[in-house]
Amino acid sequence: MAQTSVLPNPLIMNSGKLVKNAKQWYKVRRNEIFELFSREMYGQAPERPSNLRFEVVEEDKKALNGKATRRQVVVYFDGTNAGPQMELLMYIPNQVGKPVPAILGLNFWGNHAIHPDPYIRITKSWMESGRNNPYVNLNCVVEHRATEACRGINAAQWPLDTILARGYALITAYREDIASDNPKQGFSTGVHTLYPSLQSRDDNFGTIGAWAWALSRAMDYIETDQAINPKKVAVFGWSRLGKAALWAGASDARFALVISHESGAGGAKLFRRGVGENIRRLCTVFPHWYAHNFNKYMDKDTLLPFDQHYVMALVAPRPLYVGSAVDDKGADPAGEFASVVAVDKVYRFLGTEGFPAQTMPPLHQSIQGKIGYHIRAGGHDVNLYDWQQYLNFADKNLR
Known part of the structure; x- marks a missing residue:
């Protein structure tokens, strides 16, 4: 050692x-x-966009047989419907007083993959495919797009019932909504398209940095949601998304854990x-x-x-x-x-x-x-x- x-x-x-x-x-x-x-290492990140906008596009206060409130929120990074955006999937426990502490983390295979709930919106972003993934069965992906058959394929890594039963909200977003993890796509998708000047520099805004930056933008939304205690938000990540979570926590002191x-x-x-x-x-x-x-x-x-x-x-x-x-x-x-x-x-x-x-x-x-x-x-x-x-x-x- x-x-x-x-x-x-x-x-x-x-x-x-x-x-x-x-x-x-x-x-x-x-x-x-x-x-x-x-x-x-991580690159220079832009400030919070001045025209950042949030829209609650779906809500069910009796989701999962009444255990939780499900809320789905679109974060428009440039304020426009046509621009780069990410979708937040939120589950907030109903049996505890509000506001609640929360765990925020990015996911690998889409919001719809973390639980078989049929009302989770299926991502429209690019999806990896292949038959040899050791964690999920990606046979459901057609031409790099998720389908109905992809629901819940990653649920084993996200024990939602356990998290809710402990009194925590779970908030997640899909990595590809934010920035491409496909080297062939470079910086041609997501938030990178809003900051082309940063990519011409040696301290350019890389993908790990972009994911971390987006976690802070999710935190911007959380501060507006009265069901979540913004002083008690933990940021979580596994593998490459764990790298992003660590840099997000290092970059943004609003993350309490x-x-x-x-x-x-x-x-x-x-x-x-x-x-x-x-x-x-x-x-x-x-x-x-x-x-x-x-x-x-x-x-x-x-x-x-x-x-x-x-x-x-x-x-x-x-x-x-x-x-x-x-x-x-x-x-x-x-x-x-x-x-x-x-x-x-x-x-x-x-x-x-x-x-x-x-x-x-x-x-x-x-x-x-x-x-x-x-x-x-x-x-x-x-x-x-x-x-x-x-x-x-x-x-x-x-x-």
């Missing part, structure tokens, strides 16, 4: 001086780190270990994910002047949870855990509990301070055990 003593110290400012107090962290060092990652599940390289794991997925693979297999500037770090993983514990430091002192799986070798679970240990010093510097352990816990043992971590059996996936730990952590920090 990487030794945290050899990692760059997030508490040392660009001047070479050590951060003296919390005020200096917030006024100087935190801004330095955010500017560094905006320039070198951040859950980055099996996010691996470019998410929670340390590059400097030189283990698992590396920067060269990220920049060549997924050239649309990060800013062009990130290419200059290919084959220099172990020599980076920064690492992902810096991104986690931007979340501090808000609660942060990282989840791993023992067989998820590409994500390097030991590297994800090493980041958790490395950022503990920032949390403690800011006066919180941080992470109350220094060694990897055994399987299925959640360690929770202001930072939480677990590693479970199995591979790259999201299952009920994971959600149970995240809901327990949310109970501890949002209730």
